[in-house]
Amino acid sequence: MIRSSGQFSAPSLLVIAVTLLLLTSASFYLLKPSAFSSFTLVASLVLWPCSLLWLFYSHKLRNLQQAAAKQQQLITAIYKQLELNAAPEKTEVRQLTEISQRISHLLKRDQEVRHLVRVQGLIDHELEVGNRVFFESKLQHYLNDQAESAYGALYLVQVHQSPSEAASIRQLQRLRGCIDILHGIAAAYTDTVLARLSDNDLVLLVAGLAADDMAKLGDRMAVLLSRASCFADCQDQDVLHIGYAAYQRGQASYQLLSEADMALKTAQLQGQNSAYGVVNQQDKAVARGSVWWRSELSKALQEQRFVLSFQPVMSWQDKDILQHEVLIRLHSSDGAKVPAAVFLPMAHNCGLVGLIDQHVLLKAAKLCAVDSRHYSRCSINISVSSLLDTQWWQWLEQMLLSGQIDPAQLALEVTEHQVLKHYKAAKAVLLKLHKAGFSLIVDQVGLLLDNAGYVDELPLESVKLHPSVVRNIDQHLEQQLFVRGLIAGYANKGVRVLATGVELEQEWLTLQKLGIAGGQGFYFSQPLNQIITHGQLQ
Structure with missing residues (x-):
């Protein structure tokens, strides 16, 4: 081995000397065997591999020493950045332990500060x-x-x-x-x-x-x-x-x-x-009981009376469509158009929300598959109670295996309220959905003031602000502070923040300044009766 200065190291010189000795001994032995001592040949044969081993381990030891020196330099630099006392008598194990404890403390404090900033103007302390x-x-x-x-x-x-x-x-x-x-x-x-x-x-x-x-x-x-x-x-x-x-x-x-x-x-x-x-x-219509609703919703499923509409989600950077959120309305038997906010609570009470989720998911998947090269992806609201139902999961797995549902074309939305309420049970199924290829979105963020620890454990693509946070945000510094803290908290996790219920230009301009990734609402478009392609929305 040659040093950077051009000089030979001591182990290298030894190997060269032993090699020359071995070659010289072998030459003399071949030319004049009687004049050559067999002991010398044996000694040379033994010394040569030993010197090679010495060279190998010396080189390895030198590399380890250099790595240890670099590691110590790195530890010293980290100690300086973390404002720790790097006493020379501390072992590396102790130093690494102190660094780990310091980083954990800083991360915890960072989470607390971000949460405080997020809710400072909206919470009664x-x-x-x-x-x-x-x-x-x-x-x-x-x-x-x-x-x-x-x-x-x-x-x-x-x-x-x-x-x-x-x-x-x-x-x-x-x-x-x-x-x-x-x-x-x-x-x-x-x-x-x-x-x-x-x-x-x-x-x-x-x-x-x-x-x-x-x-x-x-x-x-x-x-x-x-x-x-x-x-x-x-x-x-x-x-x-x-x-x-x-x-x-x-x-x-x-x-x-x-x-x-x-x-x-x-x-x-x-x-x-x-x-x-x-x-x-x-x-x-509001005062009708559960018996009427069970009959009405069951017939609506049989008669295909659930109608889908699509609201574009716009990117402020690209000024184009990120995706479409699928909205659902019920054409009731008396001709009324009933919004999901009215019939879905009744569906929960009647145990029919899982069947409705299946109907919407399959129907949206078929529409997205018509021309996936041009249509943007759809996001669909799914009840956590459906995800926790074993039979519902068996149905979803059959749809995936048969190719009737392509998870690459769909994102699934769950409300923050349901995620927090059922988190222990929901975490595993949400991870399972992501593994199957679905993108995950948490909806209605900001309706609650709970600390959203799920963001650190779930592979979320996006979170969507509750419309009450967006409404007149240009006039309310408290809501702006909340959104700014939310975006800052999610920035390092790669989770984009989207706004829903955007109705006014000033709301949208304020959200852009705060760093929002995209938005949806009547300011951009009413819910549409079909999925539109990029560039169609003017």
């Missing part, structure tokens, strides 16, 4: 629920968005306190106890919003709650909350009152809050821990 700004944006969405249920209920819960306990730790503990119980109650419903409206007022919105169930829920809430352990030390048994009001789409938010407040005052007059509500008569 004392109770760790949404604040009034958060609630009002969600309320406006549910009262005006055509994609949501056209009706529901708003519950106003007022927790009493004596003047001596104003802003006390004990009062906060009672409010936190009520929040925990309300979280448990809300978990039984698909779409809910829970927030703190003022110092002692909590608010719960339940979308899609029928008029017949409002009073039952109000009475149940009053019983469960008044018997909570957080009120065990109260001398006065009258600890709270509940006022509730039904809402219809298009209703003004101030009117609904005023009705709930009047109902709260009436509940206070009725006695301790009482609930009172204002319930308006709902439309006949």
Whole structure:
């Protein structure tokens, strides 16, 4: 081996010397065997491989020493970057352990800071629920968005306190106890919003709650909350009152809050821990029971009365179509066009949502397969309950094996609420879907303020903002801060953030400045009756 300076190393010189000795000995032995000692030949034959081994291991040792020196230099540089104390007496194992601990600490702190930035302007930090700004944006969405249920209920819960306990730790503990119980109650419903409206007022919105169930829920809430352990030390048994009001789409938010407040005052007059509500008569179609809905939805599946429409998702960078979201409407037997927000909760109650998901998925797959070279991909909303159904999975596997569904042409969307609610069970099936070739999207992000730890564990392609986050975002710094924090948190994970419900140019311009990857809504296009190709949307 030759050094970089052109000189021979000591092991190399030894090998050269031994080789010359061996060649010389062999030559003398061949020319004059009698004059050559056999001992010399044997010694040469033994020394030559030994010197080769010495050369090999010396070279290997030198490489290891160089690698160790480089590793130590790297450790020293990392120590300097992480602002650690690189004492010379520390072993490499200890140094690496300290580096690992420091990196874990920094990652945890980074996640906490990003989450804080994400929700800073929308959270009540004392109770760790949404604040009034958060609630009002969600309320406006549910009262005006055509994609949501056209009706529901708003519950106003007022927790009493004596003047001596104003802003006390004990009062906060009672409010936190009520929040925990309300979280448990809300978990039984698909779409809910829970927030703190003022110092002692909590608010719960339940979308899609029928008029017949409002009073039952109000009475149940009053019983469960008044018997909570957080009120065990109260001398006065009258600890709270509940006022509730039904809402219809298009209703003004101030009117609904005023009705709930009047109902709260009436509940206070009725006695301790009482609930009172204002319930308006709902439309006949809304008030129909589960028996009618089961019959109607079953017939609709048989008669192919579910109609698909397609809303383009636009990229602001390419100014072209990223994909189409598949929307579904029901042509009811009486000729009405019923949106998914109305019939899907009924389908869940009747156990028919899995069949509807199958119908939509197969129909969309056939449409996408017509000319996959020109049509952009479709994304389809799938219920997590379908994914957790064994028979549903067997059906999907058969469709994949038969080639009737091509996962490369489809992305599957699941709502953040359902992912968080069923995460332990849903994680495995979502990973299985990704392995099968489907792209994964989490929808309705921002409706909840929970820390979305699933992003670190699921191979997501995109997340989609809830329309309530997008609505008038140019006028609300709190919502801009939320979106900016969300995008920053997902940037290093390769997850793009998309906006839904974009209706105004100023909303879209603001979202672009925040770094959004794409958006969909009436600003770009109404839902279309067919998939369109790139460049068709003007």
